Amino acid sequence: MSQYLLMNGLSNNDNGSQNSLSGSSNSTAILPSLSTSRSLSNGTTYSDDTLYAIHDGISNLNLSINKIDGELQQFRTEYETFNTTYEIHNQRKALLGVQDTHNEDLQMQERYMSVISKRNAMLHDLRSITLEYDSMQKSVINELRSWQRNQALAGNGATFRDNLDDIQRCIELLIEMIGKILDIVNTFQTKTLDTSNDLSELIAHVRNAQQLLILSSFIVEKQPPQVMKKKTKFVTGIRWLIGPQLGISANTPSVECIIMSAANTLPTSGDLENNTTLMDYDSQTRTFSGTFRTLQLWDIKRPERKGSETVTDEKFTLLFHTSVVVNDYKIKVWTLSLPVVVTVHGTQEPQAWATITWDNAFSSIMREPFQVPERVTWSQMAFALNIKFESITDEKLFPLKNANGEYNEYVTWTQFCKEKLPERSFTFWEWFFAIMKLTKEHCQSIWKAGLIMGFISKLKADELLRYSPVGTFLLRFSDSELGGITLAFKKAENWVLMLSPWTPRDLIIRGLADRIHDLPLLRVYPSNRSRDDAFGEFYTQRADNTIGADGYVSNTIKAYVPAIENAMDALGLQQEVQIPQQPGIPMDNVAQNEAGPVDIEMIINGANLNVSDIGWEIY
Missing domain, CATH: 1.10.238.10 (EF-hand)
Incomplete structure (x- = not known):
């Protein structure tokens, strides 16, 4: 394009x-829709239909796990009885000989096949349950990744639906469920009757699933500022969605934060102060989290840049990590923040936000x-x-x-x-x-009121006003002056004036609404409302027409465009303009284009004052 x-x-x-x-x-992009909350029979409420369905599926799967757990208890009794009988049979066989125990051999063989059949049937059901569990865990992790993706979009200002508590409830159920599955698989392992039926692969699969869930649920809940200035303190926070499960929260693990280049060329890319914190479990909110309240980046080590890259193109990330022991296994968990750009000067801010805005908007989850x-x-x-x-x-x-x-x-x-x-x-x-x-x-209030046409070209503004009544005007953003807003005015038939743009510096001196008030404009396009009806609520108040305690008379400044004034005078449409009061300060660069230079005059609000006392012309 x-x-x-x-x-x-x-x-x-x-x-x-x-x-x-x-x-x-x-628009092709759609933010997540908000849905009404739904409650389960146990009183648990979900604000998200997807998580409600996942929770319902987890509950049903949990029934299957409890069923196979009950069957396993019966099987253990049957297995132990068979094992005892089998040992006695072997002892009798050694004493009486093979011929005398032939019938018992057949009976033991039948019982053995029955036990093996039941065990294999339960093992088949357990494998099916494990596959169902995998599907449930994948769905929950996908929901968590969607939450993280929405967190990135929120970095650009998108509405953020925070359903993290709902996700945590599902994760806690999964943590409990995968623990049960692991116990059942381990029990099967101890009741092996046939060495060819090896369960090591299934055990490894279940343990990997458990570790993946533990790792995935360690997240950045409060992101650091994505445009970060050196030597400025900031706050960020992490959360572990496992709640009190696994007993990890009882050990209050310590979490360290380091900054890394997205290019991964350096193990650490800067010096962070106050970069460790202890995680704490709040039993009332069921949150297991840690907050870095006074993190501060003292120095940054930048990797070698490629081609035309600048410092504002370089992405860094905060890495949070800790180690815990689960089921006698040491697990290292870590997570990354959204990308950050490190600046040293305010002039780098716009380009830094370009890098962050593009990344937040167009990155993919995986x-x-x-x-x-x-x-x-x-x-x-x-x-x-x-x-x-x-x-x-x-x-x-x-x-x-x-x-x-x-x-x-x-x-x-x-x-x-x-x-x-x-x-x-x-x-x-x-x-x-x-x-x-x-x-x-x-001009936020004026923009929200719909009084600024905004993103239209100079040519389009001319086209719109050319067929409007004389005295009609509109406001648009300048496409030639950075951060400028300009006024287009219908001066006469087939004659549209374009004022030189007003910049933020100009609007600090005198606000936009008061500048509109200063000029003899009639109606705003496209509503055709009168100027004062449309902009009146945004005018500043007039100063008091009295001499102050210090003996001074208040004064103000006004925008004056001779070409507009002359045009309105010629048509007999000159309005009486009352000027709001502001402290008198010089104004420059107000507007010039086809309308010519703008004159700034001092207006004195003082009744019955002697001109010689003031030294300025009163009119």
Whole structure:
């Protein structure tokens, strides 16, 4: 996809009724749906239908395990009786001879075959139960991986449905169940009547399943900041979803945290302070967890970079590890955090967030850390941008078609954040990131009110206003000024003015709503609401028209665009504009384009004051 199309894909619907990305409202990416909670007969409540079904399946499988466990107890009695009888038979056989015990031999043979038959039948059932258990465990681990994937999406601002407690309940049941299966298999091993019937493979399989569950349930519950600045303290936390099972929690294991390069070229890639903690079990919440409250990265060792890579392309991860003993076996458990980018200066933040945003949005659950695709479809990209923008501004975009209506055209990583936009000094991501920052810090309420058209081009703005009444205006994000917002104004028939963009620096001096109030504008596109009706609630209050205790008269500044003023005067549409008050501070770079330079005048709010006392012209 060309970068012109990439920018133009961020366009509003022609009717301007919503802040959007252009075109249809379909999207290929879907966040997990929220479902109503469901309760089991024992009172356990699940907020997730899938986990409810898994729990139900585990309960049914547990009945089968209990059944075979009961059969095993009967078998042990029968086996021991047979074993005693067989020993007595062999003793009699030694005394009486083979001929005198022939009939007893036949009887013992029949009893032996009966015991073997029952044992093999139970063993067949046990193997079937083990296969069913494998399926249940796989489903629960998949749910846990989905939770971890959603955790990554939440790093981009997606709504996060935290069903970790539900997952833990299932894991605790599985821990108990695999322990029973292991006990049963070991019991079978001790009751071997035929050396050809070796159970070592089944025992190894069950133990591996148990270890996999123990390892998989060790997770990062609270992720570290994904853009991390050196020498800044942060908090992160791990959790082990096994609860009180296996007795591990009674030993309060110590967990260590280290930072590693995603390239795995160094065993450790930095110096972390306060990087150990003890895990603690809370019996009320049934959580077995540990928190690193004052982790601090003092130094970072960067691997050798390839080609055009920069420090903000480098991914690191926090590795948490500990060792425990389970069933006389020492197990080392570890888990990785989501990728982090380490910065040393605030100017690196936008590009660092490009790396993290791409990774969080487009990584797969079963990837090799931390591999991501080099390109994605426009529908995937638009969906990710929507999530990111909403998380920053509290208002949705709509991930729709690109300018050509193509969902499946590809956007590369290079186009996303490396290549400069045509005839621009910045990349697509720098442009988008600056708009998010501008919206959040300077015009979030106005954006949420639907008063900013936003992502439309200069040409499209001209087209929309050309057939609107004179005095109509709209606001759009600049595609030439990084982090700028600009006003398009219908001056006369077939004449649309485009003001030079207002930047965050300008909006610190005087806010967007007050700038709109300063100008004799009539109606906002597309709602056709009057300026004051649409923006009135966002105007700042007027200062008191009295002399302060210090003897000074309050003053403010206003935006003045001669081309707009003259146009409205010519039409006899000049409005009386009352200017809200702010502290008087210089304003520069307000706006110039076809409308010409903007004059900033000091407005004095003082009734019946002598001009000579003030030294400024009052009008």
